[in-house]
Amino acid sequence: MVHREAGPASLPDDWPAKPELSLALTGMGCFDWDLGSGLLHLDRVALGILDVNEDDYDGTRANVLERLPPGENDRLDAFVSEAISSGEDGCGAYFRVRRRDGTLRWTHAQGTVRRDETGRPQRLIGIMRDATQELADSMARLELDEERRRRTTVVEGATAALAHARTVQDVIDVLKESDGLEHLGAASMVMGLLDSGRIRLVADGPAGSFVPGTRITRVDEEYPMSEVIRTLAPRFIETAEDFATSYAGLWPHISHLGITSAAYLPLIAQGRPIGAVGLLYGDKIGFTTEDRNLLVALGSGIAQSLQRAVLFEQEHDLAEGLQRAMLPRRIPAVAGAEIAVRYRSARLGRDVGGDWYDVIPLPGGRVGAVIGDVQGHDTDAAAVMGQLRIVLRAYAAEGHTPATVMARASEFLHELDTDRFATCVYAEADLATGVVRMVRAGHVDPMIRDTDGSCRRLPAEGGLPLGLSTEFGRVDYPVNTVELDPGQTLVLYTDGLVEMPGTDLDEGMQRLAGVIADGPRDLQELADRLCGVVDGRGGEDDVAVLLLRRQGASPGRTGGRLQQQVGRGEPEALASARHMVRAAVRAWGAGDRSDDIELVSDELMTNALTHTDGGATVTVRVLPGPERRLRVEVEDRSSVLPRIQDAGETGISGRGLVLVDVLADEWGVESRGGGKSVWGEFTIP
Known part of the structure; x- marks a missing residue:
């Protein structure tokens, strides 16, 4: 005998509740599908879920199929058939039901297969429920997770792109042009750099947002960037009213921009502020904790990149200044010749190199033209270049032959004991006769542009680079003699103009010959065109160009x-x-x-x-x-x-x-x- 403890006298008659009642209270309905006869029993809750009128239901699947959108019936049949044929007892599926008002409702059904003693399926018994809210909540969670991943990816992508920025403008371009601001929801950005207690604006906000007098501001003024630099803490402006109240002097100038919120971040590198960045929003109110963490992380990446960029620009300016100081301050006017020179420093890399040019007036209507490149891309290369240019100029001015000039320059470079070598071309042109005596030391071949604009390579027998020829005892440089007709142009250049990663030298020289042939006749414009090609593609090497055109002789003024x-x-x-x-x-x-x-x-x-x-x-x-x-x-x-x-x-x-x-x-x-x-x-x- 089972002993039962006496319960309260007030228990209801239907205690404990039947399973049907429990299911109904939780919004679940029951179904029983007899596979042999095809009859489908649905309780009142199940009929409500399927939106089938109880009086109209005839107990068959036909009424149910009317509620399923096209394709859903086939999908459910295939699902159930697979479960039955596989021998499994349980199955479940999500499907859509079209209600009588035309709207769709997600429904979930879960059942068990009842089999006879031979294992043949007889009935499918189970429950169903409305799954619309469940899937909506799940989709919302997925969308939220996706949004979090997307915004995190944006910050990570921007940080990775910033790692490759070399200048302050590169940093600004990465933030503005990589769609990072758009993905973060910001409409525009402002940025300032700290310099001796003042903030210099380097990036404006949207068009029409510049406020007169804010190009350079003090740290102690009442501006958002000034505040975050003073406090070293971010400032999140939640609403337009917050902006107007906190910065009454600034707000009247930007209130027309439709700013609804803003985030100002201090840019801190190695524990010291170097500037501030502000992100302005036009359709955002408030910042979540996640928003703030992401923006602070972005500010840290911007700060590190900006510090590298500032140091790069300072070092690059110093090296480039040294390099330019080593080049001739002016090119002398030479009777009978038109001359154009250009120098472009490397667009990549921390320092400039040792490329140089020189024009040396010589007695008797002659002129010396020099183009050269000292090995390396640093300030030491620029310093060696300056010394080499001066001694080569001195040897040429003393009247030595081109071969002697090159041999003595090689000995000088070797005696400097710098472990550097240099390539060079020295051409001595007699402008009266057009005779050019040329010596090449490991340098790329010059080119000649004819009067009709066509351009051809000028193969010249050469020797070893300066410094190496002395080390190996091979200082006898062959002299190449060519004749430059009136109107023809001698084109001297360094290898940065023709060398590109992934291409060989011949391809580069063919490309250069095409640019020269298609270029303008004006010599200065042609020099600009050549440098424009280099500027357009960037590069890791600096470039020097020297163009010398022999002018046409006036009738009766030249003899021989x-x-x-x-x-x-x-x-x-x-x-x-x-x-x-x-x-x-x-x-x-x-x-x-x-x-x-x-x-x-x-x-x-x-x-x-x-x-x-x-x-x-x-x-x-x-x-x-x-x-x-x-x-x-x-x-x-x-x-x-x-x-x-x-x-x-x-x-x-x-x-x-x-x-x-x-x-x-x-x-x-x-x-x-x-x-x-x-x-x-x-x-x-």
Whole structure:
């Protein structure tokens, strides 16, 4: 016998509640589907869930199927059939029911398969309930989780992008152009950097939001950015009323922008404030704890990136200033030539490199053009470049041949003991004749742009880079001679103009030749175009460009250039040189200056052969310029410079230079490396 404790006398008659009542109270209905006959029993709650009128229900599935949208019946049948055929006893499914008013309701049914002794299914018995609110709550949770993931991803993505920002403007562009503000819900952004107790605005808000007098503000003023820098704490402005009350001086100037809230964040790096950023919202009221945490994390990433950017710009400006100080301050005007030069520092990387150019006026209407690149991308490379440029210029001005200039520059660089090498091209152009003597030390080949605009590569035999040639004892640089016609342009450049990651040098040079050919005829505009190509693609190398165009000769102002070698003790060669001078002055129309020119030429040749151990080189040329001038040069290997002496009344020696001084319009002496050149010039009709 089971003993039951006596219960209260007031218990209701239906205690304990039947399962049907418990299910009904929780909004669940019951169903019983006889698989053999097809009859489907639904209690009153189940009929209500399916929105089927109890009086109209005939106990079959037909009334139920009328409530299912197209496709739902097939999906449910397939689901139940799979559960029955698999031998499982339990099954459940979510499906939609179309109510009589046309709206859809999500419903969930769960049942158990009853089988006979052979395992054949006979009945499906279970419960159903309205699942609309359940799925709505689940969807809301999913959407909230998705929104949280999305906003976190935005902050993470912005932080990753900021890691690659190199300048302050890069940081601003990342925040404005990466859709980060939009995904965070902000309409616009303002940013200021702290500098000696003042805040300098570097990023404005939306159009029309600039407030006069706020470009530079003090930290102690009543502005949001000033406040967060003073307190080192973020300021979340929840409403427009909060903004107007807290910053009465600022609000009247921006109230028309429709700002509903704002978040101002201090930018702190290494424990010190470097600025502040403000995010302005147009459709947001208040900030949740999650909002605040995300924005604070974003502010930390911005601060770190800004500090790197500021340091980068400071170091880059210092290096670039040093590099530019090492370059020529101005390019001299050279008669008979048009020249354009450009230098662009690297767009990536922390420092500039050792690229340089130089233009060196030389006697006799000649000009030296130099382009070079010292190995490395740092301030040391720029310093070595400055020293190398100066000594190369000095060697060229002394009158050394291009090969000697390059060899001595290589020795100088090797003696610096910097473990650096340099590539270089030195071209010495005679603008009167167009003859260009060129030496290449490991540098990229120059190019020539023809008068019709076409461009071609100028292959030039070369030697090792400067510094390396001395180390390996190979300082004999071959000299390449080309002729530059009037209107043609010699194009010298460094490898930063043609080298790109993923492409070989030939492709880069072909691309450059196309840019030059399609470029403007104006030399300055062409130089800008070349640098514009580099600016457009960015790069890790700096670039130097030198363009030298030989100008067209004016009719009647140029003649030619004649040269004769005269050996010591060779009377036939001396006579031939005198004949050459005589023929030249007659052919070039010297007129009544012929005797003066021949007499001075003879005196210069005689002095060279008398007072030196070797022979001499006699050159006669007509110089370009506003007036027609004929120049006679006698070059020898002695470094002893002649000077005018007083020969006295009975002296024989010493009267030669006196005669030259009297007859020539101008005369002078120039060092030429291992010797000298004595010259005289005459104005001729």
